[in-house]
Amino acid sequence: MYATAFLDIPPLNTASGSITLPGSKSISNRVLLLAALSEGSTDVHDLLDSDDTRVMLEALRQLGCGVHQNHSTVTIEGLGGKPKVAQAKLFMGNAGTAIRPLTAALAVMGGDYELSGVPRMHERPIGDLVDAMRQLGCQIDYLEKSGYPPLRIGQPTLNLSAPIQVRGDVSSQFLTALLMALPLVAMHRAPALGNDVVIEVVGELISRPYIEITLNLLAQFGVVVQRDGWQRFTIPAGSQIRTPGEIYVEADASSASYFIALGAIAARARGQKGIKILGVGAASIQGDIRFVEAAQMMGAQVTSGPNWLEISRGAWPLKAIDLDCNHIPDAAMTLAVMALYADGTTTLRNVASWRVKETDRLAAMACELRKLGATVDEGADYIRITPPASVGAWKAASIHTYDDHRVAMCFSLAAFNPAGLPVRIEDPKCVAKTFPDYFEALFSLVQTSPKHVPVICIDGPTASGKGTLAAELAMRLGYHFLDSGALYRIAALAASRAGLPIASSGEAQIASLLPQLRIEFAGNRILLNGEDMSEAIRTEENGMNASKVSALAPVRAALVALQHSFHRLPGLVADGRDMGSVIFPQAQLKVFLTASAPQRAQRRFKQLISKGISTTLDSLRADLEARDERDRTRSASPLKPAQDAVLLDNSDLSVETSVDLVLGWWQGKQPF
Numbered sequence: 001m002y003a004t005a006f007l008d009i010p011p012l013n014t015a016s017g018s019i020t021l022p023g024s025k026s027i028s029n030r031v032l033l034l035a036a037l038s039e040g041s042t043d044v045h046d047l048l049d050s051d052d053t054r055v056m057l058e059a060l061r062q063l064g065c066g067v068h069q070n071h072s073t074v075t076i077e078g079l080g081g082k083p084k085v086a087q088a089k090l091f092m093g094n095a096g097t098a099i100r101p102l103t104a105a106l107a108v109m110g111g112d113y114e115l116s117g118v119p120r121m122h123e124r125p126i127g128d129l130v131d132a133m134r135q136l137g138c139q140i141d142y143l144e145k146s147g148y149p150p151l152r153i154g155q156p157t158l159n160l161s162a163p164i165q166v167r168g169d170v171s172s173q174f175l176t177a178l179l180m181a182l183p184l185v186a187m188h189r190a191p192a193l194g195n196d197v198v199i200e201v202v203g204e205l206i207s208r209p210y211i212e213i214t215l216n217l218l219a220q221f222g223v224v225v226q227r228d229g230w231q232r233f234t235i236p237a238g239s240q241i242r243t244p245g246e247i248y249v250e251a252d253a254s255s256a257s258y259f260i261a262l263g264a265i266a267a268r269a270r271g272q273k274g275i276k277i278l279g280v281g282a283a284s285i286q287g288d289i290r291f292v293e294a295a296q297m298m299g300a301q302v303t304s305g306p307n308w309l310e311i312s313r314g315a316w317p318l319k320a321i322d323l324d325c326n327h328i329p330d331a332a333m334t335l336a337v338m339a340l341y342a343d344g345t346t347t348l349r350n351v352a353s354w355r356v357k358e359t360d361r362l363a364a365m366a367c368e369l370r371k372l373g374a375t376v377d378e379g380a381d382y383i384r385i386t387p388p389a390s391v392g393a394w395k396a397a398s399i400h401t402y403d404d405h406r407v408a409m410c411f412s413l414a415a416f417n418p419a420g421l422p423v424r425i426e427d428p429k430c431v432a433k434t435f436p437d438y439f440e441a442l443f444s445l446v447q448t449s450p451k452h453v454p455v456i457c458i459d460g461p462t463a464s465g466k467g468t469l470a471a472e473l474a475m476r477l478g479y480h481f482l483d484s485g486a487l488y489r490i491a492a493l494a495a496s497r498a499g500l501p502i503a504s505s506g507e508a509q510i511a512s513l514l515p516q517l518r519i520e521f522a523g524n525r526i527l528l529n530g531e532d533m534s535e536a537i538r539t540e541e542n543g544m545n546a547s548k549v550s551a552l553a554p555v556r557a558a559l560v561a562l563q564h565s566f567h568r569l570p571g572l573v574a575d576g577r578d579m580g581s582v583i584f585p586q587a588q589l590k591v592f593l594t595a596s597a598p599q600r601a602q603r604r605f606k607q608l609i610s611k612g613i614s615t616t617l618d619s620l621r622a623d624l625e626a627r628d629e630r631d632r633t634r635s636a637s638p639l640k641p642a643q644d645a646v647l648l649d650n651s652d653l654s655v656e657t658s659v660d661l662v663l664g665w666w667q668g669k670q671p672f
């Protein structure tokens with residue numbers, strides 16, 4: 001996951017490949033609650049691991065439910081309709097799929113519970129559900145504002161004399177919550193005429209496909225609800241939630257929407273097929289699978305099997321559409337970004353529910369689409385998008401994401417803009433709500449011209465702080481990090497272990513040894529043929545040997561391709577001696593980092609002493625000056641600033657100041 005302040009996505013061109021998506025959030029949280037309410041244990045396979053499922057799991061644990069994790073399978077020991085813990089304070093984050101059904105279930109079972117969430121959760125309405133539960137005799141109080149969490153739940157005096165009425169026009173989750181909780185009432189009622197539990201929907205029911213998911217899963221847990229149209233739902237008396245023993249969670253159809261759109265928008269890489277999505281397909285029980293139809297209306301070519309989809313670009317530009325999106329409220333946000341690539345104005349209707357989601361999504365989408373150059377008309381329950389009038393009308397935008405995972409994910413697709421502009425996604429970690437590795441998945445499928453993948457080079461003499469600065473920049477920007485010195489150090493170590501002369505007489509042998517080595521970077525560790533060499537390469541003796549092998553032209557040539565392989569999306573920070581001058585001459589920012597020799601010797605001294613390596617300041621200074629001299633005077637890629645490098649003497653600067661300075665230079669080159 002990218003836990004950076006922002007993520008800059010370079011302009012993208014093509015896409016191809018296959019992807020297995022994480023589990024559906026809607027199915028995961030419903031299955032968890034049903035498994036918890038039933039008796040016995042349920043193995044839940046392919047459960048989504050995200051913020052929203054974690055809050056549900058934590059709440060279930062607090063209520064005394066057994067939760068055992070084994071890779072992608074979670075085993076839930078059910079409570080059999082009665083929590084083991086009668087009093088608890090449950091934090092539900094911003095997970096609507098957790099707080100609503102759990103409120104209903106706890107209110108029926110009774111106890112002393114408080115449910116709260118993040119500030120945005122306290123702005124998301126729950127009054128219609130509370131009103132419905134109160135008809136049944138449940139005791140639920142608002143702890144702050146009437147109609148909104150946080151809530152306190154007490155002991156109910158259940159009284160089911162009439163059908164329970166619930167509004168269906170604000171959120172279908174209220175009806176889902178009742179459908180999952182009321183079997184706990186039905187189970188205590190003898191099957192007889194008039195004993196069934198009946199729910200009546202007041203007003204038009206929105207987002208019906210989510211109710212279909214609920215009914216489908218209830219049936220898998222032994223509760224067959226009778227449905228009369230979309231207004232009346234009957235849970236037969238005597239119904240009981242029974243574990244199916246094991247259950248598989250489908251991949252998330254809403255998450256699939258970004259990759260369906262990707263296939264529709266991106267040109268195919270040469271000789272490649274489009275995008276293949278595994279784990280969800282035509283047989284999906286999720287309503288958002290109907291996003292496929294909307295994407296096809298816009299021009300996508302889609303083929304499918306029961307649990308897979310394959311998408312490629314069809315009509316181009318995409319075709320503008322006018323669509324009632326009530327049945328695909330979440331995935332419809334992706335259509336709003338696809339509309340940027342359409343041949344006219346797209347209207348998405350009946351999306352008033354966007355206003356009460358993670359953020360006011362209507363306002364958010366309108367604001368961010370306008371930043372990109374689109375003309376947007378936003379109404380109470382619709383959004384109308386006209387793409388930028390020409391290539392030149394596109395604007396590079398920093399997309400504010402409102403702590404809303406779907407805003408972050410769908411706007412990543414704006415990086416395919418014809419103007420070749422990058423897109424900045426603020427707070428990219430908000431995708432953790434449903435798809436923590438979304439951007440990694442995206443980058444595994446897309447391609448762009450190498451000239452669009454940014455590179456920052458930090459070159460300079462020994463111990464000037466290149467590695468420290470480069471690693472911190474890479475972390476802050478979410479870029480890959482290349483410590484090229486480590487490659488020469490590995491080369492030196494491998495050569496001396498093989499008994500080869502560290503001199504020009506050994507250059508051919510060392511160069512031919514290198515392709516046989518398996519060099520891997522694992523976080524900040526470096527492995528040689530599977531053996532961790534991170535410490536062994538850092539000795540001063542090996543540093544000196546590295547300096548010697550690095551003067552050999554065939555050795556340098558043998559390491560070029562490996563260094564180039566680090567140049568990948570979303571970007572690279574490379575540190576060394578010739579990053580800017582030879583390896584990445586096209587780099588957008590080159591810094592030549594220096595510090596006085598006494599300062600550098602002092603820093604290295606402290607570094608080695610802190611690692612328990614004994615040495616003297618004088619010998620260190622002599623060594624580093626000898627190394628610098630060799631690096632500067634060799635004929636192969638000598639140490640020198642690239643012509644267009646910025647010089648930075650950090651003798652009197654702290655690491656933080658140097659990092660801020662370079663980040664400032666980098667920001668100065670961005671169009672945002």
Ligand SMILES: Nc1ncnc2c1ncn2[C@@H]1O[C@H](COP(=O)(O)OP(=O)(O)OP(=O)(O)O)[C@@H](O)[C@H]1O
Binds near residue numbers: 465
């Ligand atoms: N601006 C700075 N101020 C003070 N200390 C620094 C600064 N930059 C780096 N250091 C410290 O100096 C030491 C050497 O830094 P670092 O290893 O990053 O240098 P380097 O240039 O990458 O070295 P090498 O050339 O051997 O790869 C580290 O202990 C680091 O914490």
Ligand SMILES: Nc1ccn([C@@H]2O[C@H](COP(=O)(O)O)[C@@H](O)[C@H]2O)c(=O)n1
Binds near residue numbers: 486488627
């Ligand atoms: N691009 C580079 C990087 C390093 N070297 C040589 O390797 C030695 C070790 O590098 P460190 O950065 O880890 O100290 C260094 O002294 C250089 O001789 C290089 O030539 N080119």
